[in-house]
Amino acid sequence: MIEGILAGMRVVEASAFVAAPLGGMTLAQMGADVIRIDPLGGGLDHRRWPVTADNTSLFWCGLNKCKRSVALDLASGEGRELAMALITAPGEDAGLFLTNFPPRGWLDPDALRQRRPDLIQLTLQGDRHGGSAVDYTANARIGMPFITGDPDATEPVNHVLPAWDLIAGQLVATGLLAAERHRRRTGEGQHVRLALQDVALAALGNLGFIAEARAGQVRERHGNELFGAFGRDFVCADGERVMVVGLTGKQWRSICDALAIGPAVDALGARLGLDLRREGDRFRARRELAELVRPWIAARPMSEVAQVFDQHGVCWSRYQTLAQLVNDDPECSAANPLFREFDQAGVGPVLAPGTPLTFQASLRVPAGPAPLLGQHTEEVLHELLGIDQAAFGKLIERGLVLGLAS
Amino acid sequence: MIEGILAGMRVVEASAFVAAPLGGMTLAQMGADVIRIDPLGGGLDHRRWPVTADNTSLFWCGLNKCKRSVALDLASGEGRELAMALITAPGEDAGLFLTNFPPRGWLDPDALRQRRPDLIQLTLQGDRHGGSAVDYTANARIGMPFITGDPDATEPVNHVLPAWDLIAGQLVATGLLAAERHRRRTGEGQHVRLALQDVALAALGNLGFIAEARAGQVRERHGNELFGAFGRDFVCADGERVMVVGLTGKQWRSICDALAIGPAVDALGARLGLDLRREGDRFRARRELAELVRPWIAARPMSEVAQVFDQHGVCWSRYQTLAQLVNDDPECSAANPLFREFDQAGVGPVLAPGTPLTFQASLRVPAGPAPLLGQHTEEVLHELLGIDQAAFGKLIERGLVLGLAS
Numbered sequence: 001m002i003e004g005i006l007a008g009m010r011v012v013e014a015s016a017f018v019a020a021p022l023g024g025m026t027l028a029q030m031g032a033d034v035i036r037i038d039p040l041g042g043g044l045d046h047r048r049w050p051v052t053a054d055n056t057s058l059f060w061c062g063l064n065k066c067k068r069s070v071a072l073d074l075a076s077g078e079g080r081e082l083a084m085a086l087i088t089a090p091g092e093d094a095g096l097f098l099t100n101f102p103p104r105g106w107l108d109p110d111a112l113r114q115r116r117p118d119l120i121q122l123t124l125q126g127d128r129h130g131g132s133a134v135d136y137t138a139n140a141r142i143g144m145p146f147i148t149g150d151p152d153a154t155e156p157v158n159h160v161l162p163a164w165d166l167i168a169g170q171l172v173a174t175g176l177l178a179a180e181r182h183r184r185r186t187g188e189g190q191h192v193r194l195a196l197q198d199v200a201l202a203a204l205g206n207l208g209f210i211a212e213a214r215a216g217q218v219r220e221r222h223g224n225e226l227f228g229a230f231g232r233d234f235v236c237a238d239g240e241r242v243m244v245v246g247l248t249g250k251q252w253r254s255i256c257d258a259l260a261i262g263p264a265v266d267a268l269g270a271r272l273g274l275d276l277r278r279e280g281d282r283f284r285a286r287r288e289l290a291e292l293v294r295p296w297i298a299a300r301p302m303s304e305v306a307q308v309f310d311q312h313g314v315c316w317s318r319y320q321t322l323a324q325l326v327n328d329d330p331e332c333s334a335a336n337p338l339f340r341e342f343d344q345a346g347v348g349p350v351l352a353p354g355t356p357l358t359f360q361a362s363l364r365v366p367a368g369p370a371p372l373l374g375q376h377t378e379e380v381l382h383e384l385l386g387i388d389q390a391a392f393g394k395l396i397e398r399g400l401v402l403g404l405a406s
Numbered sequence: 407m408i409e410g411i412l413a414g415m416r417v418v419e420a421s422a423f424v425a426a427p428l429g430g431m432t433l434a435q436m437g438a439d440v441i442r443i444d445p446l447g448g449g450l451d452h453r454r455w456p457v458t459a460d461n462t463s464l465f466w467c468g469l470n471k472c473k474r475s476v477a478l479d480l481a482s483g484e485g486r487e488l489a490m491a492l493i494t495a496p497g498e499d500a501g502l503f504l505t506n507f508p509p510r511g512w513l514d515p516d517a518l519r520q521r522r523p524d525l526i527q528l529t530l531q532g533d534r535h536g537g538s539a540v541d542y543t544a545n546a547r548i549g550m551p552f553i554t555g556d557p558d559a560t561e562p563v564n565h566v567l568p569a570w571d572l573i574a575g576q577l578v579a580t581g582l583l584a585a586e587r588h589r590r591r592t593g594e595g596q597h598v599r600l601a602l603q604d605v606a607l608a609a610l611g612n613l614g615f616i617a618e619a620r621a622g623q624v625r626e627r628h629g630n631e632l633f634g635a636f637g638r639d640f641v642c643a644d645g646e647r648v649m650v651v652g653l654t655g656k657q658w659r660s661i662c663d664a665l666a667i668g669p670a671v672d673a674l675g676a677r678l679g680l681d682l683r684r685e686g687d688r689f690r691a692r693r694e695l696a697e698l699v700r701p702w703i704a705a706r707p708m709s710e711v712a713q714v715f716d717q718h719g720v721c722w723s724r725y726q727t728l729a730q731l732v733n734d735d736p737e738c739s740a741a742n743p744l745f746r747e748f749d750q751a752g753v754g755p756v757l758a759p760g761t762p763l764t765f766q767a768s769l770r771v772p773a774g775p776a777p778l779l780g781q782h783t784e785e786v787l788h789e790l791l792g793i794d795q796a797a798f799g800k801l802i803e804r805g806l807v808l809g810l811a812s
Binding site for chain 2: 005006017018022026030044048049051052057058059127128134136137139140141142144145146147148149150157158159160161163166167170171173175177178179181182184186188189190191194195197199202203205207208209211212213217219222223224226227228229233241242243245249251278279280283313314315316317318319320321322325331336338339351352354355356357358360362
């Protein structure tokens with residue numbers, strides 16, 4: 001077994017959906033022992049789509065790889081007692097707890113820290129007041145749907161990628177690692193909080209959207225055009241579509257060289273009174289520049305465009321459908337060490353990613369399957385709480401736990 | 407001065423654009439001393455849009471808050487020598503280096519580690535082969551544009567939020583913290599690599615998109631509908647638009663209760679032969695369910711919809727434009743402790759976010775301004791390399807450094 005960079009760390013997780021499970025999985029895929037606790041019938045996300053024909057969730061399998069699964073009757077006091085004991089179990093590198101459930105009742109941080117004073121608990125919330133917010137509502141609130149899509153449209157366009165959840169999931173991992181560093185230096189545990197809505201607001205601020213809007217500058221819809229420089233999609237002679245980017249000076253010069261449009265660009269700049277070596281001026285002249293680029297691409301099949309672009313180091317990509325990506329693109333296959341093929345119980349053979357981080361000091365932890373619900377209940381209760389086989393059998397009989405054989 | 411959770415850590419950064427600067431800023435906003443090194447005229451992103459009327463970049467200011475800025479003549483051997491000395495300067499909590507420039511020449515990890523054997527260097531690349539890829543090309547390649555937007559459209563719709571950059575930026579912070587933990591346990595430094603294209607591929611895999619496509623299931627364009635459950639946008643009587651989400655059973659019941667459509671939903675389920683308590687069946691019946699929800703919302707102004715929704719705990723949001731967000735939403739103001747107002751040199755008063763993570767064990771580091779280019783060259787060269795005022799004056803005279811007064 002390959003030891004990851006976080007080998008030795010143990011995290012208990014009570015979670016559902018994207019951000020919190022992704023935070024835990026990020027640590028698991030770097031070698032931490034991440035134990036997800038679920039109710040007996042599975043968590044709120046246990047059947048989240050996409051699903052297989054027999055209703056096994058590809059989503060759940062994707063976001064819980066490399067974890068151990070413990071299933072307990074969390075509706076009962078005894079089941080919750082077991083969960084609290086797992087969360088606060090001893091171990092120098094343990095005592096890390098991640099949840100996106102409200103920090104009250106059995107998840108109350110003060111009560112948990114009475115059992116383990118140096119416990120680190122990270123609670124992911126919807127908004128900072130404890131209110132309900134999910135990726136789709138956070139996105140509607142922060143304005144991106146009104147600047148996405150066709151410039152002539154007036155209706156909002158939701159993103160399909162749950163970007164806020166994905167960003168929040170990584171912040172969860174960052175927050176736990178930062179708190180763990182602090183604990184190793186001071187011995188001090190703590191409650192860390194993160195609100196999805198604040199994640200979205202912070203990103204908007206960091207990218208300059210808030211300053212821009214407060215200055216009264218209205219960000220318009222620009223369709224597939226890159227804001228503030230040159231970049232957009234074009235259609236090749238064979239109907240294939242490519243995204244072409246000239247953000248930096250070097251990228252822009254490579255486009256001019258590949259298409260031999262340097263003199264025409266110079267003439268255009270002179271005519272418009274713009275310095276097209278400057279990214280902002282390229283944005284101002286984006287429509288005219290597109291007319292210089294379009295005919296060259298429209299006259300050639302994608303294969304020829306690709307060859308010339310690659311020869312000149314152009315920053316570009318073909319637009320692929322998901323089917324093209326998984327069927328044709330070698331980067332989305334086991335030829336890319338990010339991925340590994342294995343059998344996922346309930347699904348069959350899958351191609352699954354590990355962490356995209358490559359640490360020179362430790363081999364990449366290969367992507368591994370998600371557990372079956374309750375697959376590790378017995379071993380975890382034994383390892384962490386010393387519950388033996390006979391005692392576990394009684395818990396099974398009383399319906400308090402789900403084990404692999406039950 | 408408030409000490410953040412990462413107080414004491416020192417990171418040197420040579421970067422541009424979103425992901426790498428965001429990774430460094432994430433650490434800076436948790437209290438690390440992050441020193442960004444730029445060439446004398448500023449980096450590739452120094453004028454990135456949005457900009458003010460006098461061409462100060464709101465983007466650059468947003469992504470470099472709370473850092474120190476050192477400007478050196480990186481085209482000269484002496485300037486690069488100073489940069490290498492800063493990167494490898496001693497200090498138990500130092501020796502962390504973050505870059506998105508190719509790991510060769512003066513950024514060659516082996517050469518740098520000869521100067522400081524326990525150096526941790528993280529290199530963010532476009533693709534894993536060292537090729538060029540940016541958010542816009544990574545996104546085109548992985549298929550999301552073909553499932554975003556109007557279900558009747560055939561053209562790709564680019565996202566406007568550089569989601570892959572934002573995710574990669576957080577992974578940068580996670581990777582540095584994980585490597586720093588490893589170094590504290592073993593003394594070992596290392597080179598860590600991360601490719602933006604792999605970040606996108608991993609996210610797709612984690613969310614189940616790859617398994618779904620490999621199983622031959624075609625993810626269609628669903629416009630503003632949430633996939634796999636109930637959720638979409640609706641228009642109120644006053645033209646305001648709301649996003650309404652019934653993903654979990656509880657969320658769905660709150661919608662039924664708020665609108666008093668429980669009996670109608672039951673009748674619909676019976677007619678269609680679906681169990682609408684199940685999220686997948688709600689997705690199958692999404693059009694019919696929308697027709698039950700639509701008239702109620704269409705008959706009421708947003709204020710009334712809001713009141714009833716909040717009373718019943720519905721998971722929803724108004725769609726806001728960016729202007730509405732910054733002008734009307736109290737969460738996007740200094741009333742939210744995420745934000746702080748201050749004067750940003752070259753810009754004027756700004757509202758800027760700190761880290762969205764709240765650590766109980768340390769006060770939140772307040773958002774602070776981005777530096778002026780070269781603002782800290784003199785103090786950093788003095789602190790880290792012992793270069794005194796006279797020697798610094800000579801560096802200035804020779805045009806090797808940019809200082810605040812130069």
